[in-house]
Amino acid sequence: MSSAQRSGRDGAVAITGLGAVSGYGEGTAALWAGLASGAAAIGPFRRFEHAKFRTQLASEVRAAPSQKGGRRSSIADRFALGAAREALAQAGLPSRLDDLGCGIYFGSSTGGMFESESYFADLLGQPHRASGIGRLTAQPTCSPGESVARAHGVHGPVQTVASACASATLAMGIALAALRAGEIEIALAGGSDSLCRLTYAGFNSLRAVDPKACRPFRSEREGMSIGEGAAVLVLESAVSAAARGARILGWLLGAGASCDAHHMTAPDPQGAGIARAVAAALADSGLAATDIDFVNVHGTGTPHNDAAEAGMLRSIFGDRLPALPLTSTKGAIGHYLGAAGAIEAVATLLCLLHGVVHPTPGEGTVDPALGLDLVTGSPRALPGARFALSTNLAFGGTNAAVILGAEPA
Amino acid sequence: MSPLTDADRITPDLLLRLKRLIVATLHIEGLDPEAIGDDQPLFGEGLGLDSIDALELVVAIEREFVVAIPEGKVDHDVFRSVRTLALWIAERVAQRAPGSAS
Numbered sequence: 001m002s003s004a005q006r007s008g009r010d011g012a013v014a015i016t017g018l019g020a021v022s023g024y025g026e027g028t029a030a031l032w033a034g035l036a037s038g039a040a041a042i043g044p045f046r047r048f049e050h051a052k053f054r055t056q057l058a059s060e061v062r063a064a065p066s067q068k069g070g071r072r073s074s075i076a077d078r079f080a081l082g083a084a085r086e087a088l089a090q091a092g093l094p095s096r097l098d099d100l101g102c103g104i105y106f107g108s109s110t111g112g113m114f115e116s117e118s119y120f121a122d123l124l125g126q127p128h129r130a131s132g133i134g135r136l137t138a139q140p141t142c143s144p145g146e147s148v149a150r151a152h153g154v155h156g157p158v159q160t161v162a163s164a165c166a167s168a169t170l171a172m173g174i175a176l177a178a179l180r181a182g183e184i185e186i187a188l189a190g191g192s193d194s195l196c197r198l199t200y201a202g203f204n205s206l207r208a209v210d211p212k213a214c215r216p217f218r219s220e221r222e223g224m225s226i227g228e229g230a231a232v233l234v235l236e237s238a239v240s241a242a243a244r245g246a247r248i249l250g251w252l253l254g255a256g257a258s259c260d261a262h263h264m265t266a267p268d269p270q271g272a273g274i275a276r277a278v279a280a281a282l283a284d285s286g287l288a289a290t291d292i293d294f295v296n297v298h299g300t301g302t303p304h305n306d307a308a309e310a311g312m313l314r315s316i317f318g319d320r321l322p323a324l325p326l327t328s329t330k331g332a333i334g335h336y337l338g339a340a341g342a343i344e345a346v347a348t349l350l351c352l353l354h355g356v357v358h359p360t361p362g363e364g365t366v367d368p369a370l371g372l373d374l375v376t377g378s379p380r381a382l383p384g385a386r387f388a389l390s391t392n393l394a395f396g397g398t399n400a401a402v403i404l405g406a407e408p409a
Numbered sequence: 410m411s412p413l414t415d416a417d418r419i420t421p422d423l424l425l426r427l428k429r430l431i432v433a434t435l436h437i438e439g440l441d442p443e444a445i446g447d448d449q450p451l452f453g454e455g456l457g458l459d460s461i462d463a464l465e466l467v468v469a470i471e472r473e474f475v476v477a478i479p480e481g482k483v484d485h486d487v488f489r490s491v492r493t494l495a496l497w498i499a500e501r502v503a504q505r506a507p508g509s510a511s
Binding site: 071 | 461465468472
């Protein structure tokens, strides 16, 4: 890999705006302060009655999102609107994007499922009296992205990926391809999901939820913690960013995807599937594994996921692995499911901007069998870090990876 | 005895009851029911309701006033304003009241 290739940014797109709504509150400043604190935003939650579930914790966005949207906006819609508004403001873009050649590429697992559940719960309780059928209108998984389109006048392609926990990462890859192809000038890439009974009960039924706050890569890990929130990244060509005089925060350099074709829920035990996605992302970005300074791993905290990811990391990074800093944003804010790739890309870019890797909260000791250099406790300075890998694995075997670069590259 | 006129049937109580029903049914945050004008258009530029609101409103009115609203009546004659709704409801209620043979 020549340095000319690395600095050339051929095929890279600029990241000019970030927005987030997370368990730490509204905004990327709150997200970064929380991530840097090393204290997880995972605890008791109030969104719905859950006393009879086998676990009692989640990462909940406590304050009502200030961005209300329409009367029938779901919580997930409002998370998306809040994140998009912040990202557009940071990018110096107007609130209305009507003629700017903009597209939206989003991930979501459950859209307005929480609101639909509430309607049907009322209907079951009072079969002839239930009201509020309008609560069903935000049900589609495409609702958060389309809410953003309506709010900001986005008339280009508006697409939502619904491939479970790889959704937002795949969406970023689609946005990258559309920008490279010149189909659009600006992309809002992101995702949004809210806590709901379906995913909380579903992952509990699968015994995939840790009764304690999740403990990624620890010997004691017993599963994930479910979280909620949204993140949006403004992506655009270097030409577009320069023409607008926008501040470039970093770069989306490449994306890759693959499928295990192995099992409905379990990952390929050796991580061969996610390794193919990572290799594709590296090739797409023109980088070698040796260029990667740290990895924001999927790191759900389930025994199977973390072991499979360790297998992937060994196969990609080889002898470098024991000294390669790793972090899992999920240890801090839980698993955002369809939005996970977006909030984790934002967290990864914030690490690059600050020159530190945020720690991965979680009780216990890092699993010695995995042979990993997990950043724990407090942020680890990594001055001069230029390239980071972020990975996501989904139920169904879909894998996705993106590579982010610091500015200047 | 002279027949009841429209104005006689539409009492202030009925108008206010309808306004409260609209706000409660449609969860319109921050709107004082009394701030809805009797003749303010319900849809479009007026109160800003849409077809899903109409659906919810039909169900709520049928329950509240024990009337059946035929599909064809969910139009801009009956659903134009609180006053037109009140008139239509008042007529239905009057027709089924005992001794109101007409």
